[in-house]
Amino acid sequence: MANSASGEGVAERIVRVLETFGVDRTVQTASEIGRRAGLPSSTAHRLVDELVRAGILERDDERRLRLGLRLWELAQRGSTALRLRQAALPHMERVQAELREHTQLAVLEREEALFLERLSHPEAVSNITRVAGRLPLHASSSGLVLLAHADPALRERVLGSPLRAVGPGTVTDARALRRLLGEIRRTGFAAAPGSIEAVSTGVAVPLRDRGSVIAALSAVLPRDAPIAPALRALREAAAGIEAGLRAARED
Amino acid sequence: MANSASGEGVAERIVRVLETFGVDRTVQTASEIGRRAGLPSSTAHRLVDELVRAGILERDDERRLRLGLRLWELAQRGSTALRLRQAALPHMERVQAELREHTQLAVLEREEALFLERLSHPEAVSNITRVAGRLPLHASSSGLVLLAHADPALRERVLGSPLRAVGPGTVTDARALRRLLGEIRRTGFAAAPGSIEAVSTGVAVPLRDRGSVIAALSAVLPRDAPIAPALRALREAAAGIEAGLRAARED
């Protein structure tokens, strides 16, 4: 028999299992995983056992499952994300210290904004993004910057799909969004008041490497705060990071 | 046929493939991977293709392979490491700002010290550790702290195995190491001058959760610097992190 369910490979199935874990669901029983991944119970148990043996999953004291440290370790190695994060971190710290607000780094992944890093500030306004969290491209300042500089085909795809509102200020009209993206390209930054939460405004600038935009650097400000100082700090940091990336290439 | 090589499962084989990537080897051809993982060429290509389809590996412009962002994303979710890192990061930043030296966070994984986080300071002395890097337990201040508080069986295993010198000051004598570990338990910190590089001294303190040591927090100082200020800063940070972990449990 072997894999009668559908024409998918083992790796895909493993990813499905890993995807049953989430920011909100970090430990589960084998049966839960099986149910969520759509696997027969006995199959789920066998597969989970194998993943534990391989170090991809770990069992805690109660024999419940969580993602293994080994997976994290493997993922860190050599990922492009890591290099970018390493180059960006010191500059992000400076921005965070200066602004006293959350500072974030995001990249485009599978038509969404994926947050690579987030330095939170205890006194700053609330903000839902997390490391390894995702947001739709049209619903955050970082996403807007990424979308504005993305491949035109992707941009049209997003503009043509329904634009879900995340916060009260999310731009959900395709025509307005298209105009906004043009403006972001022209001015070199995005401001998204209330696009996620009513109380906050995101400000983001693009980060370039070899000419093309590879990430967005952003800060989360209180709704009514002036954006000029944040923008200056972010731009300065972006320039520093870009210089770092250029220098790193010269090794 | 199916997997004639040996009695290992698919997951183990996939991990072997992922392990061929390293900090120093982040992109490879499919054939390279196959050779290093001990797979026949055609098998390697098929497997790699599947991993790319699953998003675990990515192809760059030249069709060479690198670890995928999706893997990183999955790994971040829900790992214990992430929670610890998140709790520790702000305190580490404070230590780094105060000492102006590298600050690191390490845990015990498979009989080695695995570095979860590292804040580097541009003006500080060189230091070879990296995020997701590993060092033998006896060869770094962090490792010594972890070893001193590790399960006695593991400790004996390490003491009984050959102790490779990494730097000029690495303790390689089992008897001396045993005495040193006792002292670390007594004093509550480890100082390791030159254990990795001649020019630097590592200072590390344990990080406890529910009574047992789960990680080590360390700083890298110039060889002749006084360790007292660093020790004070590290201890203060450790206390703060431990309080944070306790508070997080109350949710």
Next chain:
DNA sequence: CGCCAATTCCCGTTGAACGGGAATCAATCT
């Protein structure tokens, strides 16, 4: 004890994975 869910064990079936080998493509050298 009775109930429910998780887990483990058993086992007959079978097709997906395997890998040897040859062909193709792409650089690089002579």
Next chain:
DNA sequence: AGATTGATTCCCGTTCAACGGGAATTGGCG
């Protein structure tokens, strides 16, 4: 231009590891 080396793709017969249904077992919990 022809030869060489290595990566990649394609083909295909073999086969056994994976599969999953089902039953038995464990373990809380009221």
